[in-house]
Amino acid sequence: MKFRGNCQMALLGAIEAGGTKFVVAVAPVEKPEAVVARESFPTEDGASTIKKVQEFFDQYEDIAAIGIASFGPIDVKPDSQTYGYVLDTPKRGWSGYNFLGAMKTWRDIPYYWTTDVNAAGWAEYVSGSAADVDNVVYLTVGTGIGAGIIANGEFVGGYSHPEAGHIMMAKHPQDNYEGHCPFHGDRCLEGLAAGPAMEERWGVSAKELPDDHLAWQIEAFYLAQAAVTYTATLRPERIVFGGGVPHRDILLPMVRQSFAEQLHDYLAVPKLEDYIVSVGNGDNAGIYGCFYLAKELLVD
Structure with missing residues (x-):
């Protein structure tokens, strides 16, 4: 160059x-x-x-x-x-x-x-967990939820940038939480699965929840549901999870399991350990x- x-x-x-x-x-x-x-x-x-x-x-x-x-x-x-x-x-x-x-x-x-x-998604595309593919969804799950989407080496955007953290969700059958999003309540991903939603729902921060708590099953269900939506609409080669919430080691394996259950073999995807991964640049x-x-x- x-x-x-x-x-x-x-x-x-x-x-x-x-x-x-x-x-x-x-x-x-x-x-x-x-x-x-x-x-x-x-x-x-x-x-x-x-x-x-x-x-x-x-x-x-x-x-x-x-x-x-x-x-x-x-x-x-x-x-x-x-x-x-x-x-x-x-x-x-x-x-x-x-x-x-x-x-x-x-x-x-x-x-x-x-x-x-x-920016975070671009870092993963250049030198992180998606450096070997051309199509990636980078999803950060923390104070809020947002996605950086790269297709064939270019950011996806049109009228404006995507707000993929506010896609509509079907609620987990054991979840009665009313939602944290001021715009969508319990109808969008951020309202149900961002860090503040977890804390408000359970009364403690995600860091304080034990591995066997129902919270992680519900969280995995929502993140997997989002991954199914992105898979069906964008067909990325990889989905990378970043942000504070996915720091919990048990979460991504649970997301992969729930993803497989919800996708139900409808579409061909890479091996899930290679498809749904953690951020490489931390x-x-x-x-x-x-x-x-x-x-x-x-x-x-």
């Missing part, structure tokens, strides 16, 4: 913008995994948080490009009047905030603007994805 300008000493920037915390980092263009510096801080309102982001990057003059992976929903249509904005969100001080515009005003360099799950997936995407902006 040929890069514009002198990238021998240049740096890439990464902004992983979460609803709970921001992570910012820099790394060399030639080796994005070799993180030079990294910092995190709680997410406040837009202006206050971006000021801290800019103060971090002010320490580095040789930043060639920055990848921004933001919580959503965001406007990703380049021809839109609100391109680069955070759209309506319950996060205070962010609805209608011109995130990308604020960064461009601070420093006029190339920026790759996408969702947090797209907690670095979002940052690495930002670096990889920023680096693409420098290729002639």
